[in-house]
Amino acid sequence: xxxxxxxxxxxxxTRGQQVTLSCSPISGHRSVSWYQQTPGQGLQFLFEYFSExxxxxxxxxxxxxxxxxxxxxxxMNVSTLELGDSALYLCASSVQSTNxxxxxxSGTRLTVV
Amino acid sequence: xxxxxxxxxxxxxPEGAIASLNCTYSDRGSQSFFWYRQYSGKSPxxxxxxxSNGDKEDGRFTAQLNKASQYVSLLIRDSxxxxxxxxxxxxxxxxxxxxxxxxxxxxxxIA
Numbered sequence: 290x291x292x293x294x295x296x297x298x299x300x301x302x303t304r305g306q307q308v309t310l311s312c313s314p315i316s317g318h319r320s321v322s323w324y325q326q327t328p329g330q331g332l333q334f335l336f337e338y339f340s341e342x343x344x345x346x347x348x349x350x351x352x353x354x355x356x357x358x359x360x361x362x363x364x365m366n367v368s369t370l371e372l373g374d375s376a377l378y379l380c381a382s383s384v385q386s387t388n389x390x391x392x393x394x395s396g397t398r399l400t401v402v
Numbered sequence: 403x404x405x406x407x408x409x410x411x412x413x414x415x416p417e418g419a420i421a422s423l424n425c426t427y428s429d430r431g432s433q434s435f436f437w438y439r440q441y442s443g444k445s446p447x448x449x450x451x452x453x454s455n456g457d458k459e460d461g462r463f464t465a466q467l468n469k470a471s472q473y474v475s476l477l478i479r480d481s482x483x484x485x486x487x488x489x490x491x492x493x494x495x496x497x498x499x500x501x502x503x504x505x506x507x508x509x510x511x512i513a
Contacts, residue, residue, distance in 0.1 A: 322500060331505035332446070332490065345500050379445055386498055390436045393445040 291316065293394035295380050301400045307368040310397045314361050314382030320344070321363040322391060323355060326377040335378075338363055339385070370401045405429065406493050408504035417513045421478040425491030425504055428472070434494040435467055436501065437476045441487045450476060481511045 294313040302308050314321050322345075323335040334347035338357035355365040361382075367374055377398050381391030407426050415421045423437075434453055438446035452458045452465040452474070464477040474493075478485055488506040495502065 324503075332503040334500045334502070337500055339498075344498065347500070388434050388494055388497060390434070390448050390451050390492075391501060392448065396445050 295394035312363045312380030318382035320383045324379045406504035411508040423476040425474045429495045436492040438490040
């Protein structure tokens with residue numbers, strides 16, 4: 290059974306650019322969540338999608354957005370990149386309810402220069 | 403008060419000893435509790451979940467939950483150098499709300 294797949298693994302972008310990250314959940318998983326991980330702040334919740342609808346949203350500026358497609362694949366977009374957006378972005382999926390925990394993908398390491 | 407708190411460590415234990423990792427949470431109504439392990443440069447991996455008061459054992463790992471004290475712990479018996487990692491405590495406050503993570507405790511098992 291394939292795990293959660295995130296692409297790309299690494300990205301280097303320039304301040305002011307925008308970036309799109311992709312996540313394919315485990316087959317049959319309908320909930321996809323996104324987290325930002327930095328050494329100082331740890332894992333911070335960005336948003337969760339379930340059946341193409343945003344079910345939960347974290348406390349991030351509007352530059353961070355996401356969506357989910359009918360096949361449960363999800364993308365997140367960051368516009369007008371800032372140096373502080375450099376982080377590991379992790380996608381996680383769960384079957385339906387988040388109550389049973391998530392399975393994480395390998396992450397996308399974004400560096401903004 | 404932070405929602406989920408953990409000592410950042412590092413916690414150093416000798417090989418073969420019991421490692422004890424602790425976590426407190428602020429929302430008394432929290433329902434589900436998880437421990438994740440994260441090796442350096444890797445993503446978090448779920449190792450234990452616990453939903454009711456008491457102990458839950460899985461191999462060398464035991465999770466303990468005390469809702470009255472708002473306290474979760476993870477014991478690792480017969481610690482091995484391969485257990486050296488950061489251990490993240492995560493909590494779900496209500497149904498279908500996101501996991502809230504602590505910042506993690508770094509464990510170092512010395513051979």
